[in-house]
Amino acid sequence: MARYAWGRDYHTVLKKRLKRMAALLGERLGQGFAYRLYVDDGPMLDREAARRAGVGFTGKNTNILTRIGSWVLLGKLVTDLDLEPDRPLERSCGRCRACMPACPTGRSSRRTCWTATGASRTCRSSTAGRSQES
Numbered sequence: 001m002a003r004y005a006w007g008r009d010y011h012t013v014l015k016k017r018l019k020r021m022a023a024l025l026g027e028r029l030g031q032g033f034a035y036r037l038y039v040d041d042g043p044m045l046d047r048e049a050a051r052r053a054g055v056g057f058t059g060k061n062t063n064i065l066t067r068i069g070s071w072v073l074l075g076k077l078v079t080d081l082d083l084e085p086d087r088p089l090e091r092s093c094g095r096c097r098a099c100m101p102a103c104p105t106g107r108s109s110r111r112t113c114w115t116a117t118g119a120s121r122t123c124r125s126s127t128a129g130r131s132q133e134s
C-alpha cells in the first residue's frame with residue numbers, strides 16, 4: 001500500500017485545505033469570487049497544471065519535482081479571478097542520476113522510472129500498485 005494511503009483520505013484533506021485557501025484569498029482581496037476545487041477528479045491533468053503553475057518540473061519518472069521532492073500530493077483551486085500567472089520552472093533532472101541506484105523497482109535501465117528529489121535522496125516508483133517506501 002502506498003505511504004500516502006496509510007492516513008486519512010488525502011482527497012478530503014486537500015479539499016478542506018483548498019477551501020481554507022479560497023477563504024483566505026477572498027479575505028485578502030476583500031471580495032468574493034467563483035472557484036472550483038479539484039483533487040484527482042477534475043478535467044485538467046494535475047501534473048501538467050502544477051508544472052505550468054511553476055510548482056515544479058517534470059522528473060524522469062513523469063512526477064512533479066518540487067523543492068521538497070516528488071512525494072507531494074496535488075490539488076487545484078480554479079478561479080475566475082484575473083491573476084498574473086507564474087512562469088513554469090525552467091529546470092530538469094539533466095544528467096543527474098543520483099536517484100537511479102536507489103530506485104525501489106530496480107529498473108535502472110529504464111529512463112522513465114526515475115526522479116531526482118535532491119542530490120542524495122532516493123527516488124520514487126511511478127509504478128501503480130507498488131509500495132512507495134524508500
